[in-house]
Amino acid sequence: MLRIPCPWCGIRDEVEFRYRGDALITRPSPDAGVEAFTAYVYGRANPNGWHTEWWLHVSGCRKLIRVTRHTFTHEILRAETAESCRPLSGGAAS
Amino acid sequence: MRLMTKRASSPTVDAGREASEKPSHQMSRDRYSGGRLLAESLTRHHGWTRAWAKSTPQKRYSVVIVGGGGHGLATAFYLATEYGIHDVAVVDKGPIGLGNVGRNTTIIRSNYLHPDNIRFYDFSLTLWERMEQTLNFNTMVSQRGVLTLFHSVAQRDLFTRRANMMCLLGADSEELSVEDVRRRVPLLDVQNGRFPVLGGFLQRRGGTVRHDAVAWGYARAASANGVDIIEHCEVIKLLCEGGRVIGIETTGGTIWADTVCLAVAGHSSEVAQTAHLTLPIETHVLQAFVTEPIKPAIDVVLIYGAGHFYISQSDRGGLVFGGGIDGYNTYGQRGTLPTAEEVAATAVTLLPSLSRVKVLRQWGGAVDMTMDGSPIISKTPLDGLILNGGWCYGGFKAIPAGGICTAHLIARNVPHPLSAHLTLDRFATGRAIDERGIGPHPYSH
Numbered sequence: 001m002l003r004i005p006c007p008w009c010g011i012r013d014e015v016e017f018r019y020r021g022d023a024l025i026t027r028p029s030p031d032a033g034v035e036a037f038t039a040y041v042y043g044r045a046n047p048n049g050w051h052t053e054w055w056l057h058v059s060g061c062r063k064l065i066r067v068t069r070h071t072f073t074h075e076i077l078r079a080e081t082a083e084s085c086r087p088l089s090g091g092a093a094s
Numbered sequence: 095m096r097l098m099t100k101r102a103s104s105p106t107v108d109a110g111r112e113a114s115e116k117p118s119h120q121m122s123r124d125r126y127s128g129g130r131l132l133a134e135s136l137t138r139h140h141g142w143t144r145a146w147a148k149s150t151p152q153k154r155y156s157v158v159i160v161g162g163g164g165h166g167l168a169t170a171f172y173l174a175t176e177y178g179i180h181d182v183a184v185v186d187k188g189p190i191g192l193g194n195v196g197r198n199t200t201i202i203r204s205n206y207l208h209p210d211n212i213r214f215y216d217f218s219l220t221l222w223e224r225m226e227q228t229l230n231f232n233t234m235v236s237q238r239g240v241l242t243l244f245h246s247v248a249q250r251d252l253f254t255r256r257a258n259m260m261c262l263l264g265a266d267s268e269e270l271s272v273e274d275v276r277r278r279v280p281l282l283d284v285q286n287g288r289f290p291v292l293g294g295f296l297q298r299r300g301g302t303v304r305h306d307a308v309a310w311g312y313a314r315a316a317s318a319n320g321v322d323i324i325e326h327c328e329v330i331k332l333l334c335e336g337g338r339v340i341g342i343e344t345t346g347g348t349i350w351a352d353t354v355c356l357a358v359a360g361h362s363s364e365v366a367q368t369a370h371l372t373l374p375i376e377t378h379v380l381q382a383f384v385t386e387p388i389k390p391a392i393d394v395v396l397i398y399g400a401g402h403f404y405i406s407q408s409d410r411g412g413l414v415f416g417g418g419i420d421g422y423n424t425y426g427q428r429g430t431l432p433t434a435e436e437v438a439a440t441a442v443t444l445l446p447s448l449s450r451v452k453v454l455r456q457w458g459g460a461v462d463m464t465m466d467g468s469p470i471i472s473k474t475p476l477d478g479l480i481l482n483g484g485w486c487y488g489g490f491k492a493i494p495a496g497g498i499c500t501a502h503l504i505a506r507n508v509p510h511p512l513s514a515h516l517t518l519d520r521f522a523t524g525r526a527i528d529e530r531g532i533g534p535h536p537y538s539h
Contacts, residue, residue, distance in 0.1 A: 019422040042374035042465045042521040046363035048425045
């Protein structure tokens with residue numbers, strides 16, 4: 001059982017959340033080409049170690065939060081609000 | 095209630111019956127047979143030799159296969175027997191067969207919807223049917239049938255379509271009424287409040303196989319055909335030169351190879367990453383459970399249609415069951431409690447009497463979840479590197495076909511016709527094979 005420290009609601013059980021995958025992929029600019037978009041849609045770093053990922057607190061504040069979690073030990077390093085991470089419109093970031 | 099068919103528990107008993115079909119490549123001295131078992135029993139079983147040779151790595155091989163699981167060992171076996179390539183090594187970081195080949199729920203079936211998938215998995219099923227003769231090893235293939243339940247009229251229509259697709263392509267599937275289902279599995283609560291059972295689809299040729307025996311059988315047969323099986327030899331990185339993989343660096347030294355094949359599903363991304371190759375894969379954990387042994391109670395593989403749950407009874411009497419993946423990236427081969435609770439709840443909904451049975455063991459396996467839920471047998475952007483991976487939660491039943499198709503790709507340098515759709519570039523070209531139409535979200539497949 002993961003205990004996720006939601007920045008809005010405090011520590012909650014994983015059953016309140018829905019996993020939304022890798023948070024470090026960034027949408028390329030529209031003219032970036034097929035290869036860049038294939039990497040964006042399908043390529044995943046899939047590390048055996050620290051992984052930054054989105055979790056949606058469906059049974060709580062219903063906010064998307066960004067969690068840094070170890071994929072082997074399941075230890076959670078930090079959880080941040082989506083708003084504090086980066087501009088939600090992609091492109092320039094990558 | 096029909097009792098479960100008892101199978102011989104000794105690897106040697108079945109083989110005697112098949113003596114006339116003796117494959118030429120087996121060394122007769124070490125051949126398992128009923129006569130041999132009888133002879134050995136008179137001499138206190140001192141005459142048995144190691145099933146496969148312990149090897150130390152040579153400097154160079156034609157083909158090095160990373161991963162001594164079902165797919166790696168099957169690939170090595172078929173390379174040697176079907177394609178005449180004997181200069182092959184299989185390396186594994188631990189003893190062979192400790193990965194997913196020994197962690198699954200041992201089910202074989204071919205009830206898919208996509209024509210390419212039906213052809214591939216049904217080919218696999220035909221190979222399972224003659225596996226014991228091919229390998230001269232009792233893998234305890236038990237075609238007890240796979241019964242998938244449906245719980246709504248819409249689901250019945252969907253499954254009818256799937257069954258028709260299967261029958262058109264030579265696989266087998268038949269519809270059972272709810273009375274038939276009840277007769278077949280008396281423990282089933284067909285009137286359960288949440289999702290009453292309306293009937294089921296039975297694939298009679300489906301069933302279970304003793305999974306450890308599959309690894310051992312392929313290892314023994316591959317070893318007898320000149321394949322080196324190198325255990326406790328972990329790959330540190332793939333060695334590349336000018337866009338080509340030329341060997342592997344391992345804890346046992348450097349091994350050069352013309353072709354390197356990855357068969358490390360669950361850890362494909364990690365190994366590929368050492369050559370800066372990013373794959374369309376996430377690693378997730380799939381749990382399985384086994385109960386204390388009970389008397390024969392379920393003589394088919396039963397699959398729940400309204401959720402993720404499947405159950406069968408092992409020859410030892412334990413009920414073996416599992417559910418879906420835990421649902422977030424993890425390499426921890428253990429699984430977490432919320433999923434275990436969900437699986438247990440489903441089990442009791444369907445088979446209420448299971449609430450009185452104790453779970454004996456629980457375990458998890460790290461699986462490669464691909465972005466479309468289908469596997470990969472393919473060349474890669476790096477020359478000399480072949481990928482067999484992305485098996486999601488369905489790698490076990492695909493072992494024989496996966497082995498032949500991967501061996502074909504290595505030996506002939508073109509995909510086997512039955513696995514031509516499983517390429518790595520299908521994602522870039524828009525040919526994803528998304529059996530359930532979920533999209534590129536591996537945690538939802």
